[in-house]
Amino acid sequence: MAAAGPGTYLVDSWASASESSGSEDDEWMKESQSRVNLSNSNLSSDILDLHITSMMTMGEPCLFFQVTHLKLDNNLLRDIPEILGNLTSLTCLDLSNNSISQVGDSVINLTALNKLILRNNELSEEGLPKDMIALRNLKTLNLSGNRLTCVPPQLLDLAGLRNLFLGANQITEITPAINRLRRLRLLYLGGNQLETLPHEIGDLKQMHVLLLSDNKLRRLPESICSLRKLQCLQLHRNCLTTLPHGLIHVKSLAELSLRENPLVMRFIRDMEYQPASLLEIAGRVVKQNKIPYEDNDLPASLHSYLTCAHECVNPSCRGVYFDHRVEHVKFSDFCGKYKVPLLQYLCSPRCREQLPEYRDCEVEDELAEKSQRLKRVLLG
Structure with missing residues (x-):
C-alpha cells in the first residue's frame, strides 16, 4: 500500500x-x-x-x-x-x-x-x-x-x-x-x-x-x-x-x-516592532493632521499609499499606521469559558503601554453574541 x-x-x-x-x-x-x-x-x-x-x-x-x-x-x-x-x-x-x-x-x-x-x-x-x-x-x-x-x-x-x-x-x-x-x-x-x-x-x-x-x-x-x-x-x-x-x-x-x-x-509575550520608514512617517503626519490634498497634488502611487492607512486599535489614540506596526495580544472570551489570544495592531509601542496588555479582557457584547453561535471550541 x-x-x-x-x-x-x-x-x-x-x-x-x-x-x-x-x-x-x-x-x-x-x-x-x-x-x-x-x-x-x-x-x-x-x-x-x-x-x-x-x-x-x-x-x-x-x-x-x-x-x-x-x-x-x-x-x-x-x-x-x-x-x-x-x-x-x-x-x-x-x-x-x-x-x-x-x-x-x-x-x-x-x-x-x-x-x-x-x-x-x-x-x-x-x-x-x-x-x-x-x-x-x-x-x-x-x-x-x-x-x-x-x-x-x-x-x-x-x-x-x-x-x-x-x-x-x-x-x-x-x-x-x-x-x-x-x-x-x-x-x-x-x-x-x-x-x-x-x-x-x-x-x-x-x-x-x-x-x-x-x-x-x-x-x-x-x-x-x-x-x-x-x-x-x-x-x-x-x-x-x-x-x-x-x-x-x-x-x-x-x-x-x-x-x-x-x-x-502558553500565551505569548513577545512583540515585533520595526522603525517606520520616512515614507510612513510622512504619511502618518498627513493623515493625523488631516492635511488637505487633491488627486493632482501627488503622484498616483502616493495617493494610493495614503488611502491604505489603518487606524490604531487603541481607543485613546488617533494614530494610524501603514506597514510598520506593533503587535498586541488581546485575551478574549470566545465561548463563555476559554480565553483566546487575538492579535491586534497598534501604531507605536507607546500605545501598548497605555493598555492592560496581558490581563484578561472583559467579554464584549459582540463576543457574548458570538458565544451563542460558536458550538465547539476544541482546546484540549
Missing part, C-alpha cells in the same frame, strides 16, 4: 464524513447495471485490463459503457488501464488504496466525472495528467495520502471543484493562485508541512470547511477573516501563538479546533 504521509494521518472527521457516508455506501450496494464494485479483488493493472476487455466483449458492450459508478479501491493497481477512458458515462471513480504512481491521459476522456478518489496512492505532481481542464464537471477530488509537495498547477484549471482533499502529503506551501478555485466549499490540507498560508486564501468566498490541522503554521493571514461562510476551521496541532482579531466577526463559524497549539499551552 502507498505511503500515507506523516505518521498515520490520513483523514479527519470532516473528510471522513464527506467521503464515506452511510448513504453513499448503500448506493454502491444497490442492484444496478450502472454500478460496478471491484473493490478488494487483488486486481493488478494488467488483470483489470483483461477483466474489463472480457466484460466488454462477452457481455453487452452498450450496457457496460453506461456504467456510472466504478469502485476499484483496495487492489494492486500501479497505473490506470487506458481502456477505462472508454467508460465515458462514469460520474464516480474510486481508485483509493492502491499503489498508483501514474494517472494516464485516458482519464481526461471521462468528461462526465463528478467525483475522483485517488486517496492513499503513490502520486507525485508528475504522476497527474498535465492538462485536466476537460474534467469540467468534477466536483470532488481526493488526493490525500500521496506524495505531493505542492498543489499541482493543473488542478487550478478545475473551476467547478467544490471539495479538494490534499491531506497527508508533503506540501510545504500553497500557491497564491489557489484563489482561482472560486467555488471551493471544502479544502483539506491537514497533515502537511505548511508554515504559512497565502493572503489569497481569503478570496475563496464560498469556503465552508477549512481543515489545516497537523501542519507547522505559526500565524494565519488576516484575509482568512473574510471567509464569511466558514463553518468549520480546524487548526489543531500547529504552532499558532495568536489568531487574527477579525476572526470574532466570522458569524458563520460553528467549530474552531485549537488544541495542541502554543496559544493554548
